[in-house]
Amino acid sequence: MERREFLKMGIVAGAAVAASALPAMAEASYTEFTLEDCLKLTPQQMAENSGAVMASWKYIQNQAAGIKNPMLRRAVLEIIADPAPKLLNVVSGRKKDVYKEFEKNGWITDISYDAFLPENGSAKKANQPFYTAPGSGYSSHHCYPGGLATHTALNVEMSLALYSNYGKIYGFNLDRDVVVAAQILHDLHKPWVFQWQQDGSCRGENKLAGTGEHHVLGVAESVVRGLPADVCVAQACAHNHPGFSKDEEAPVRWLKAAAVIADVDPVEYGLLAKDGMTLPLQRSMEAFVTHLGDHDWILTVPAVKWIIPVMEEIAMHDYGMNKAELNSKKFHAFRNAVFSQATVMNLYHLMQKDGKAALRKQVNAIVKA
Template sequence: MRRFLFLAALLLLPTGAQGQTSPDAAMSQVAERSPLFQQARRTVIKAIDSLSDAEARRLTRAALLAPDDCVQHRVGLDSEKQRKIVEALVAQGFLDDRHQTAAGMEEARKMLFPPLLDDSEACPRLATPVLTAPGGNSGSHHSWPGGLAEHIATNLASGTALIRAYRSERAQIDRDSVVGAILWHDWAKALVLHWQADGNTAPELRVAGTGAHHILGLAEAMRRGLPARWVAAQACAHAAPEGEDRDRVSDWIDAAAIIAGKDPALFPVQGSPECLISHLSDQNWVFGDAAIAAAEISLAAAAPEAGFDPADRPRYNLCFRNPMLTRLGADAIFASGDRPIPPLPIRETRMSPCLSQGGL
């Protein structure tokens, strides 16, 4: 169907993949080798460097780029404190009925507070770089290694274009608030969207009617003391606070404040220009979901020629689907239609299986 399409994966499989490497670590290596990822990361770095608030710029650079950065909302948060937070979320109606029981609350705790490196120490850390994480749940937009960087880069392009458009109409727009909100909104996907042994991402808890990444990203921004106007704009990513959605955005602020241990009144819900642009810039998922649906079909059809069986989910996902999407991106496959994708340069003509007995 698309002859040689599979050869892209050869450049992306992690070295020594037959060893006992965790799926997160292996997929992080796959992302690092992708030119698309490297370009997106440069875009993110440029956006960080463009922020005028020096302290907020330092905090953002650390959160997105520093391998030894501490996850601040987890500092000093032992399992008992985590349970109290979950209980508070339940009391406010922010978790669904499934998580009202003792067993359900424990499940919610584990999903909301996944393990970190040095979890019990003063500086809990993520195991892999933030930007190498997937940008969406399996089957949704940017759901491949490094997709997070590409998703943020696309949203930055949309957001800055909207700033220029409205400024041309003489609207006063605080650029830092918009760019800062976009950079921070999906930070917590690196926290909750872990790769599992089958090559899919872990299920994501819903809090206050939205994905936990949205709430946790707000909690982290609050805990780090980022400007309140940034946090308010960040809260608008999943909905604009207009009409009935005003209560939804307010709930997200309240839920995040419970986790961060902050007063939600410090982050008033406002339908500001920055809030609305933040919301519009996050609508890239509309195109992205259509693109991934089309790409999944194309890749499954091309897989047998490359020696992969889509029914063998772990090997197909970890050794073919994820590396292919990391190399090409779903958007390019989607937009190509029936046009063949040109062969990509390779250094070898035989692929070693990236899965051995016992997994990655």
């Protein structure tokens, strides 16, 4: 099939699926192409040719548009439309001071001043669209073009299920706006951190304040953009909850680090309690829901680790690749295309239920040998 034709067909298929509700994503279509096609496709084209990715992206946009608070709704929609690191406007001229503050507090180790923030950042335009970014590092969960969209969509749906169930069982409603906004934004700077590289892999991630740098930078971005404190606190709790003192130390640390980047007083902004030692009291239930909703990785991380070796076997057996090529653009383009079209979770489910032969058949249906 001519490249122009399969691109057009895939975008149409993706748009058709995206118009449906989230549960229909299991039946999302994909585009077929050759190995040569894979090498020519950009990450954006791969994402746009995936029915599952486009459906997830549409779902995220719809949920953001459903936020009732007009100022919060506008802010969330603006961020996902262009997740440019506006925080760079605030850090400009202060970077050395911010770096020294991180060093003093033990929030940064083995990272040079030059590598302190992800490269190529621009406050004017994001490095890539939200929907083309991977969900995590290249050997971790949702490591394909569009992985951030499928990861975020599932987490939002999980969070809304928790929100609904608290209402059904206990008879009270949490703040739905906070739940939706915090979960949509919990990985907002992955498009900056996990930039696609020339060899088809994505940029590695440094750590800030004891967690992946995307997390602290994302919370800082929300503060810089003036989002309400309760949303920023819930967003910070995506990686850990405040239920026990030892656990609460982590989001408190991340909020302090984000406040340094954003150049605000975390207590005055409302990110911390008056003593600066805990989250605001009484502790937000929405923060717990955001944390519980961000547990897609529990299954998706090992699923990737189990799938990649099988993909390597298929690449060598069916597509003539040698071992050296498994760490090259050729294999990366191949796996990016397959993962973006089918999603890792669908592939792992297929292998778990029907075996490696079924997985191989599915891969061959997406990329013609």
